[in-house]
Amino acid sequence: MKPTNLKHLFSSYDGNENLFDEIFDKKQNVRQVYQKLFDIYNDQSIEDFINLNNKAKTSFFNQGITFQVYNDAKAQEKIFPFDLFPRIIDADEWKTIEQGVIQRCKALNAFIWDVYHDKNIIKAGLVPIELISSSANYLRQMDNLDPVGGIYNHISGTDLIKHSDGKYYVLEDNIRCPSGVSYVIYNRNALKRSLFGVFNHYNIHTVTDYSENLLDILESVKPKGVDVPTCVVITPGVYNSAYFEHSYLAKTMGIELVEGRDLVVENDFVYMKTISGLKRVDVIYRRIDDTFLDPLEFRKDSAIGVPGLFSAYKNGNVTLVNAPGTGVADDKAIYTYMPEIIKFYLGETPILNNVHTYHCSRPTDLKYVLENIHNLVVKPVDEAGGYGISIGNKLTKAEIEAVKKVILQNPRKYIAQPIMSLSVHATYIEDCQSFEQRHVDLRTFTLLGQDKEFVLKGGLTRVALKKGNLIVNSSQGGGSKDTWVLKK
Known part of the structure; x- marks a missing residue:
C-alpha cells in the first residue's frame, strides 16, 4: 500500500504492511516525529536531490571515506554508501537503549574477568567449560592477568534491531575491534553540508564528542606510576579495510597513528620511534587482531605486530585497548547465555532482550535447526561482517542440504536464530530516483x-x-544513515 498524498521523491514509496516502517504508521501516515523532516525532503525536486546526493558521494570520495568489499573481484575500494534521509530516535527510546547497552557491556566485562580468573559462572553450571575451552578467541596467555581498572572491553559495538513489535533486540555483541564509529561522525558532517537547514527544526545530540571521550577512556586506564600517558593507535596499515577509521580517530584524538614497525620493546617497556629518539608509549588502542600482536607470543609469521609487546603488557607497563582475549565473550555461542550472564554478575533483569538463539552444540538445538533451517538464519560464531550467514527462506533445497552438511561437520561453530523482521526505513534508491523501504539495524x-x-x-x-x-x-554491499537522538 502506498502512502497517500505523496509526490516527487516519495511518489513510488510502496509500504509493506507486514513490516515495521519507522517513517509511516500502519495507515501509511507519516509518524509525528518525522513529519517536518518528511515535508522538507518532499519539497525537494528530484533534480535538486540528485545533485545533493552526488555532492555527498563526492565529499566521501575526496575525504577517503571508503571500505573494502572482500568478495568483490571488480573493485578494491568503494565509497561508503550514505543515505541522506536520517533516522530519528526519541529521548525516551534512547534512554532504554543506552541503559541496556551499558548493562550488557558491564556484564560482558565481568564475564571476561571471571573466565580468566575464578571461573565462577562455569562452576555454577551456567556456561559449559567446553564452550570456553573450544573458543578460538580464548587466550590462555590471559589467565590470571589483571588489566588496569579491571577493564577488558573498553570499546564495544552492540548491534540492535527493531522488530515488528516495535521493540529493540540485541543481534550480537562486538568487543574485539568494533568498527564504524568514524562513519557516524562523517554521516553527520555530510548531512550538515548537504541539508544544513533541516537541523534547525530538531534538537539533536552531537556525535562529534566521541574522540574526546575515547581519549579520556584511554587515559583512564594508564599503567600505574604514569602521570601523563602517551597514547597511540596501532593499525595493520593502509591496506586494511578500516584504515580510514584508524587514521581519523588518531587525528581527532591528537595522538600518533603507528604501525608495528614504529614501535620497539626494551626491558618490557614499549617505545615509539621518533625523529628525536625513542619515546615511551603507555596506552595502545590496537586495531590489530590478537594473534598478530606479538610474533614472540602468538603467530610467529606476524609482520604487523611488535616483538615483546605482550611481555610488556603482562608486566603492567603498557595497556592494550581492547584487552587481548576479549573475543571469548563476543563469540556468538556466548551470546546465547547473555540473559544468564547479566543476572549472574549484576543481579539484574536484561533491559534489552536477545533474539532467541539455538546453539548447534546442544543436541536438542541441533535437531531443531536441521529440521527447520528454512525458517532460520544460520551464523558462524566467529565470523564478522556478515560473512558465512545463510538465510533459510532464501535457499534452494540443494543449498539447505549443503548448509546441513557444513553444520554437522562442526556444530560448535554455528548458531541459528529465527528470521527476524528488521524494521524498514525510507532510503533513497538511485536507480529509481525515489525513496523505498529498506531494512536497517543500529550499532x-x-x-x-x-x-x-x-x-x-x-x-x-x-x-x-x-x-x-x-x-x-557494508562488506556485503550495505550503506548507512545519520542517526539523530533527540534531546528531551
Whole structure:
C-alpha cells in the first residue's frame, strides 16, 4: 500500500504492511516525529536531490571515506554508501537503549574477568567449560592477568534491531575491534553540508564528542606510576579495510597513528620511534587482531605486530585497548547465555532482550535447526561482517542440504536464530530516483574506563540497500544513515 498524498521523491514509496516502517504508521501516515523532516525532503525536486546526493558521494570520495568489499573481484575500494534521509530516535527510546547497552557491556566485562580468573559462572553450571575451552578467541596467555581498572572491553559495538513489535533486540555483541564509529561522525558532517537547514527544526545530540571521550577512556586506564600517558593507535596499515577509521580517530584524538614497525620493546617497556629518539608509549588502542600482536607470543609469521609487546603488557607497563582475549565473550555461542550472564554478575533483569538463539552444540538445538533451517538464519560464531550467514527462506533445497552438511561437520561453530523482521526505513534508491523501504539495524558504541562510561548518542544505522535483503553490513554491499537522538 502506498502512502497517500505523496509526490516527487516519495511518489513510488510502496509500504509493506507486514513490516515495521519507522517513517509511516500502519495507515501509511507519516509518524509525528518525522513529519517536518518528511515535508522538507518532499519539497525537494528530484533534480535538486540528485545533485545533493552526488555532492555527498563526492565529499566521501575526496575525504577517503571508503571500505573494502572482500568478495568483490571488480573493485578494491568503494565509497561508503550514505543515505541522506536520517533516522530519528526519541529521548525516551534512547534512554532504554543506552541503559541496556551499558548493562550488557558491564556484564560482558565481568564475564571476561571471571573466565580468566575464578571461573565462577562455569562452576555454577551456567556456561559449559567446553564452550570456553573450544573458543578460538580464548587466550590462555590471559589467565590470571589483571588489566588496569579491571577493564577488558573498553570499546564495544552492540548491534540492535527493531522488530515488528516495535521493540529493540540485541543481534550480537562486538568487543574485539568494533568498527564504524568514524562513519557516524562523517554521516553527520555530510548531512550538515548537504541539508544544513533541516537541523534547525530538531534538537539533536552531537556525535562529534566521541574522540574526546575515547581519549579520556584511554587515559583512564594508564599503567600505574604514569602521570601523563602517551597514547597511540596501532593499525595493520593502509591496506586494511578500516584504515580510514584508524587514521581519523588518531587525528581527532591528537595522538600518533603507528604501525608495528614504529614501535620497539626494551626491558618490557614499549617505545615509539621518533625523529628525536625513542619515546615511551603507555596506552595502545590496537586495531590489530590478537594473534598478530606479538610474533614472540602468538603467530610467529606476524609482520604487523611488535616483538615483546605482550611481555610488556603482562608486566603492567603498557595497556592494550581492547584487552587481548576479549573475543571469548563476543563469540556468538556466548551470546546465547547473555540473559544468564547479566543476572549472574549484576543481579539484574536484561533491559534489552536477545533474539532467541539455538546453539548447534546442544543436541536438542541441533535437531531443531536441521529440521527447520528454512525458517532460520544460520551464523558462524566467529565470523564478522556478515560473512558465512545463510538465510533459510532464501535457499534452494540443494543449498539447505549443503548448509546441513557444513553444520554437522562442526556444530560448535554455528548458531541459528529465527528470521527476524528488521524494521524498514525510507532510503533513497538511485536507480529509481525515489525513496523505498529498506531494512536497517543500529550499532551503538559504548566506552568503559576506570570509573568512566560513555555511550555515543547516535550510533551507526546500517541499511541493506538491496530490496528484501536482511544483511546490512557494508562488506556485503550495505550503506548507512545519520542517526539523530533527540534531546528531551
